[in-house]
Amino acid sequence: MKKMQLIDESFLDKCKQRFLDLCEKKVPWGSLTMMKDISLSKKGAVGEHLYYKVQDFVYDSVLFEYCRHPTILDYIECFTGPDIMAIHTMLINKPPDSGSLTSRHPLHQDLHYFPFRPANRIVCAWTAMEDITPENGCLVVLPGSHKGKLLQHDYPEWENGVNKMYHGVRGFDDHPIMELSMTKGDTVFFHPILIHGSGPNRTQGFRKAISCHYSCAEMEFIDIQGTSQENIAKEIEEVTKRRGLELNFQDFWKFRSRLVRGQQAVK
Numbered sequence: 001m002k003k004m005q006l007i008d009e010s011f012l013d014k015c016k017q018r019f020l021d022l023c024e025k026k027v028p029w030g031s032l033t034m035m036k037d038i039s040l041s042k043k044g045a046v047g048e049h050l051y052y053k054v055q056d057f058v059y060d061s062v063l064f065e066y067c068r069h070p071t072i073l074d075y076i077e078c079f080t081g082p083d084i085m086a087i088h089t090m091l092i093n094k095p096p097d098s099g100s101l102t103s104r105h106p107l108h109q110d111l112h113y114f115p116f117r118p119a120n121r122i123v124c125a126w127t128a129m130e131d132i133t134p135e136n137g138c139l140v141v142l143p144g145s146h147k148g149k150l151l152q153h154d155y156p157e158w159e160n161g162v163n164k165m166y167h168g169v170r171g172f173d174d175h176p177i178m179e180l181s182m183t184k185g186d187t188v189f190f191h192p193i194l195i196h197g198s199g200p201n202r203t204q205g206f207r208k209a210i211s212c213h214y215s216c217a218e219m220e221f222i223d224i225q226g227t228s229q230e231n232i233a234k235e236i237e238e239v240t241k242r243r244g245l246e247l248n249f250q251d252f253w254k255f256r257s258r259l260v261r262g263q264q265a266v267k
């Protein structure tokens, strides 16, 4: 589902400024995660040219307003019901590609990252923070793929390396894809099984989008042992350990989610 100019431009400009302030360390990072592009990092890029993502902004006073946007939540409620958690937050910046094509995002299903179900009660809102086209790396989707199953994900074998956590599915490169050109403020809502990704940014400008995954408050956490999600669980647990948190995959997701409407589930 795509909604035209759902979010107003001045709010998106505020988010952009927040991102720039974070890149330049003008505001403390706190519990935010700032991620560096692997090839731009090797080339010595800094600031907006280096960071491709800020995650975990549910406690950031500026960016969290996106997750609580009343119009977005009215659409989200159709999928989740009245008690809504923001579970995964990202502002994705695509700096001009260094020529190594690391600004691509491989085709994937977001459910790969989530140890809770049911999938039909999870939905992503993704808003273009500027005009986004095939040239600067728009979203690409495989229409109808949300009716499929969760597939095996691994790091793609790209010549110049792959950014952290960019796992992808294999065998879909020849499938017909749909490119989602969007103007600033346009928002897409999509299912966590939908196969999607994004192309490289071949322009000299930046491409930014802000997104939040939501779920109903009463999700069931699942044991992913013996499933295709073991590899991402292991990777996430290693990262949290390095940060001194020692959270398991399930607790990691509980820790970073926040109620945005209705009531928290009591368990």
Ligand SMILES: O=C(O)CCC(=O)C(=O)O
Pocket: 090, 092, 105, 110, 138, 139, 196, 197, 198, 209
């Ligand atoms: O904004 C993009 O390029 C796609 C991001 C995405 O699908 C993700 O991080 O899961």
Ligand SMILES: [Fe+2]
Pocket: 108, 109, 110, 196
């Ligand atoms: Fe995704």
